Amino acid sequence: MENIDPLGIHTGESLVVAPSQTLSDREYHRLRSASLKVARRLGVVGECNVQYALNPNGEDYYIIETTACFEPALDYCVVKVPRWDLSKFNHVSTKIGSCMKSVGEVMGIGRSFEEALQKALRMVDETLYGFHPYHSVPDGQELEQPTDKRIHVLAAALKQDWCIDKLYTLTRIDKWFLYKMKNITNMYTILEKLLGLAHLTPDLLKRAKRMGFSDKQIAKAVRCTELAVRALRETHGVLPWVRQIDTVSGEWPASTNYLYLTYNAESHDVKFTPGATMVLGSGVYRIGSSVEFDWCCVQCIRTLRQLGHRTIMVNYNPETVSTDYDMCDRLYFDEISFEVVMDIYTHENPLGIILSMGGQLTNNIALDLHHQRARILGTSPQSIDGAENRFKFSRMLDRIGISQPRWKELTNLEAAKEFCSEVGLPCLVRPSYVLSGAAMNVAHTHTHLEDYLNQATAVSKEHPVVISKFILEAKEIDVDGVACEGVLVCMSVCEHIENAGVHSGDATLVTPPQDLNTHTLTTIKSMCAAIVSALEVHGPFNMQLIAKGRT
Known part of the structure; x- marks a missing residue:
């Protein structure tokens, strides 16, 4: 594995790619031989990890830190991206370095670096489109002194044609990675110049998908809807292929059901048998959504198998038990998004999908899956929406006669101030469809209210934001x-x-x-x-x- 960020940034804080992309064959085998010598000398039995500092302009290297039977055969590319939740804390430094601050990580798998990188960035934050140039603005200081948002600053700088040499000087990220990232922003420019979806040719659509662009991402660039892009894909037969990870280094045919979707292929590695039960995981660990959700997923899978059901697990968190490929009959290590889940659903034709173990991430795509006639097991998507949407939930409470604090749907700041004055501060500010208290705050003054509303509206623009009277004592x-x-x-x-x-x-x-x-x-x-x-x-x-x- 190779850290994309230079030495000085903790491996847990760095983007990491496997297999290594910029090492020469000579460098690779020197480091591999040194690792074997270390393992033998120490008498290691089982797993071993050795970390190196390698001079990119020479062959000097240093070891900085130290039950598979075979090395895996890597006909795929993996990119690991950390997840930070630093925005939840006041006055905290967002700088990243040798001290690890991340609370989780994801692993994107593809057959090109661009595809794996974009997948991973969407996995780490479902509100992101990928390596998207409009999540941030170019900032030389932030590039030189890395923060948790540097990858987005880098995307913005590449889109505005900052030269590779300058970016290398600022970031010390190998130029190979920078050129690959530039490929993505170049594709954005091409897509944005199209005069609508009608001018998106099958060839260009396939090129974008092979570079890891999601339907939503393409729709944003060509100014249409995600469903319109999906329909165009299906019309032109631009569909993902299911590939299998080889965990036995080609020594004999791989039998593990460790799968991922890719557009950089021409055939499936597996055959499909309808009737399994599909369980969606909870994705990346974050503050408010951690191992308890994975425990639910694992218990669900185990119970289904005990009852004789074939199981399909969809998750992308390498830290979880649910992504152990022997836990289920088929593991899709891929995105938990409407697009990807529907693609897997179309291939597998399962008995149904269980959403209730995955928490907020799966709740958010319930209605979209339902509208495409996916079979949802358990509570219906309409009922999930009725519980998650605070406006609908409030109406239901009124209908059945259960009391609730006075509240008002947020339309603008002045109306919010007027409501707070009417019911009396403090008031609770919160958007719909959130878990872990994201952008949920108690406003004690009108100044606090204004600050909190600005924070809340950035969380979910598609669902209403409400303010409620906060009940003291x-x-x-x-x-x-x-x-x-x-x-x-x-x-x-x-x-x-x-x-x-x-x-x-x-x-x-x-x-x-x-x-x-x-x-x-x-x-x-x-x-x-x-x-x-x-x-x-x-x-x-x-x-x-x-x-x-x-x-």
Whole structure:
């Protein structure tokens, strides 16, 4: 593996590519031989990792740190990209270096560097289009002193034709990588010059897809919709191929179902048998979405297999158990996006898709999958939308007679200030379709309100942002449960020790509750039963409630 960033940036903070792309054959074998000598000398049994510092202008190298039976045969390219959540913290340094700050990582697999890089960048943040030149602006200082956003600054600089020599001087990223990244921004320029989708030829469409462009990314460049690009792809037969990772170095035919999609191929490596059950994972670890979701996915897969079902897992996090290829019958190590999931669904024709184990990422694509007539197992996408969309959820609460804090859908800053003055500060500012409290804040003054609204609207422009009266001196209660076709089957109540206002992921919880009376617990159960019935919940659910005082 080769770090794309130069020495001085921790491997966990760097973009990494495998196999190495800029080493000569001589350099590669020198480092390989040295690694074998180290392993033998130390008597290593099992896995071994050796990290080197290599002079790019000579052959000097230094070792800086130290159950597969065979080396894998790499007819593919892998790019690892770290995930940072530094924006959640005030006054934190966004500089990256020898101190590791990332909270997770993803692995994009393709058959070209450009394809793998763009996949990985979308995996690390589903709101990104890929190596997109409009996520940031060129900034020489940020290129020279790297931050968590440098890759986006680099894309912007390449799009504005900063010369490769200058970028190399600033970043010390090998020119080979910079030229490959330039290929992507050049394709953007070509696509943007088209006069609409009608001028996108099959050849150009295939070139863009082979360079890792998503349908949404192409649509953004040619000014149309993602579904229009998908329809054009299908019309011209520009479809992805399913390839298999060879884990046995070509010693004998690979039997592992470790799969990925690519446009840089001409055939499938596997045959398809309809009727399996497809489970979507939760993607990259981030603050608010971590190993607990992967545990749910693994337990789901294990249970399905015990019941005799063939299973398909879709996930792209190399740190998870769900991406161990022996956990399921088929593992697709690929994006969890509407486009990719629908492509896999079309190839595999599964019994259905289970979304409920993947958390927010899978909830976000539920309606899009439903509109393309994908079979969703469990709670229906319309009900998921009814629970996630705060406007629809509020209307449902009013309809079934459950009280809620006063709220207003956000339209503009002045209207928000007027509402806050009417109900009295503090108020809670939050967008729909979010987990982990992203862009969710309590505004205590109008100045805070303005700052928080600017932050919130950047999270989800497609869903409404609402402000609610924040209830002071209240107790928060977490309920986890399971429902079957809208009927509550079982539930567990957790009581927050801190007052409401501390996110449940940061709060101290206790179960069974110690400071709730029988009347309150009975009311909670009745409310939950009414809500799951109204939403026709079919599967697991989580609900948060607040109690004023002890009732």
